[in-house]
Amino acid sequence: MKYDRLTLKAQEAFQEADSIQNKYNHATMDSDHYLLALLRQPDGVIPPLFDRLGVDRAALEQDLEQLLTKKAK
16 A cells, blocks of 8 residues: 555554554554544544544444454454
């Protein structure tokens, strides 16, 4: 993948997803890592979108963190 062709926000999300992957000592990055990274972007498009949909972002983040804790390392 050519990261330089992505938007700045997408590049930042991939960097954060990589940090999350490393935090949990996972061998590969998957959608759970990326979704958590997108949810944590304070000025990204995902947080307000989920808010408009009525998603409890704090609960979703907590669920994702629990899921990541249980994944094989």
